[in-house]
Amino acid sequence: MxxxxxxxxxxxxxxxxxxxxxxxxxxxxxxxxxxxxxxxxxxxxxxxxxxxxxxxxxxxxxxxxxxxxxxxxxxxxxxxxxxxxxxxxxxxxxxxxxxxxxxxxxxxxxxxxxxxKRYVARYRPNGPAGSWIGDWPLTQGASRPGPRVPVVYVLFGPSNEPCYVGSTDQFAPRLNAHDKDGKRFVRWQAHPARDREHAYLMEDRLLREHKPHLNRKASR
Known part of the structure; x- marks a missing residue:
């Protein structure tokens, strides 16, 4: 039973x-x-x-x-x-x-x-040496630096020449601002920065290396 x-x-x-x-x-x-x-x-x-x-x-x-x-x-x-x-x-x-x-x-x-997992896939570096690379405009789900991640970035013009170098910890909003300001760029690369001093030194090096014309124009 x-x-x-x-x-x-x-x-x-x-x-x-x-x-x-x-x-x-x-x-x-x-x-x-x-x-x-x-x-x-x-x-x-x-x-x-x-x-x-x-x-x-x-x-x-x-x-x-x-x-x-x-x-x-x-x-x-x-x-x-x-x-x-x-x-x-x-x-x-x-x-x-x-x-x-x-x-x-x-x-x-x-x-x-x-x-x-979705967050990591979106913000994981996809370029050399832990950098991010991508096209402009940003597409849905494309890899990019996350919010509050300090980076030094290089924008590339239609002829694939470096046209602007900058630094930010709000990458996507900053690129949107550049686009609204009339900067013409089709590609970008962003390098991670440990802190503000590291970002300043990297930005200075990239400016001397690339001599981007939009930075020169802005400094006149």
Whole structure:
């Protein structure tokens, strides 16, 4: 006999508060139908209690996991790429409250982790020596320096000649501003800068190397 089998129920697992309800069903529906109905309802109740226990165990395991991951990230043991991998796996499990448990234990928001791979693909350097290269206008999803990333950039004109050198930590808005100012360029390259002094030295070197005509025009 299997516990909870509707055809041959084991009533030992019933809660005391449930017995009067099932006895009432047996009485109301008669011996045969009443017994079958009560047994099936008891079986459903047993499954529900098992589901609740499994759900609690699942949530406890998930909470333990994100707590451990949060500590590892704060200690520098793992980075955003690793967090994003775990985030994808957790999201596939579709557990209720997963974002809340994540946000309570990990100092990277659930929403940011969700978009990290797309973010990285968009802002990962695609040129030599960690630089970015691309065409103008910028196209959807094209690699470029991210917001607040300091760079020194070179703009190239229609004949592929360097026509302007500048520095910024807001790359896309700065190129939009140059376009609105009437600068004609079709391609660009951006080099990462460690800090303001590094950016100044790199910009000065590139200005001397390329002698871009739009910089000379602006300095007159």
């Amino acid at each position: 299997h516990e909870g089998d509707a055809s041959c129920p084991d009533r030992s697992y019933l809660h005391a508060s449930e017995k009067p309800m099932y006895d009432s069903i047996r009485e109301a529906l008669g011996p045969e139908l009443g017994e079958s109905t009560a047994s099936t309802l008891q079986h459903i109740a047993l499954i529900k209690r098992r589901e609740e226990k499994l759900k609690a165990a699942r949530e406890a395991a998930e909470l333990q996991l994100v707590h451990r991951l949060g500590a590892a990230h704060r200690n520098g043991e793992i980075g955003m790429d690793e967090l994003a991998e775990v985030h994808s796996a957790l999201n596939e499990l579709k557990s209720v409250g997963r974002a809340t448990r994540w946000n309570s234990n990990i100092d990277v928001a659930w929403a940011k982790a969700a978009h990290w």
